[in-house]
Amino acid sequence: MGSCREHASAVIKDETGCFFVGLNRIYNWNIPDGKELSFDCAWDKGKTGSGNMDPPFNFELLNTDKIGPALANYYPWTKMEDNGLQPLQAVKITRNADKMSKMTKDDSLDTYLVCNAYVKAGEEERTILEGSRPANFEIKYALPGGTAD
Numbered sequence: 001m002g003s004c005r006e007h008a009s010a011v012i013k014d015e016t017g018c019f020f021v022g023l024n025r026i027y028n029w030n031i032p033d034g035k036e037l038s039f040d041c042a043w044d045k046g047k048t049g050s051g052n053m054d055p056p057f058n059f060e061l062l063n064t065d066k067i068g069p070a071l072a073n074y075y076p077w078t079k080m081e082d083n084g085l086q087p088l089q090a091v092k093i094t095r096n097a098d099k100m101s102k103m104t105k106d107d108s109l110d111t112y113l114v115c116n117a118y119v120k121a122g123e124e125e126r127t128i129l130e131g132s133r134p135a136n137f138e139i140k141y142a143l144p145g146g147t148a149d
Contacts, residue, residue: 016095039089
């Protein structure tokens with residue numbers, strides 16, 4: 001979980017925030033044979049189509065090298081006593097002061113991030129895990145002074 005594990009990283013003065021994504025526990029479900037499971041996120045237009053695709057934030061998926069093996073060891077899930085707690089992908093959002101200072105009144109404040117579970121085998125192109133649903137996030141913020149100039 002990287003720095004998202006630290007409670008001190010969730011304070012407004014650091015201009016960062018964290019959230020976590022995972023899969024629901026499905027009894028005896030397993031990752032498809034020969035596939036590796038991972039997560040990724042991308043900025044999105046949102047349901048209204050007004051989402052800023054270059055918002056004044058950066059996001060980072062933490063510990064990406066550890067999530068695949070952790071998920072592989074977790075599934076197939078049968079019970080908490082055997083499998084333990086579900087591995088979660090930590091995502092850290094950080095305010096980008098430079099981008100924010102360059103925003104104008106024409107830039108959308110609507111900011112949406114969509115995260116999905118993906119599978120792939122070897123070097124093949126990854127695909128969204130069949131039957132999974134995206135995690136949708138909306139980032140609410142105001143510019144200094146209340147509006148973009």
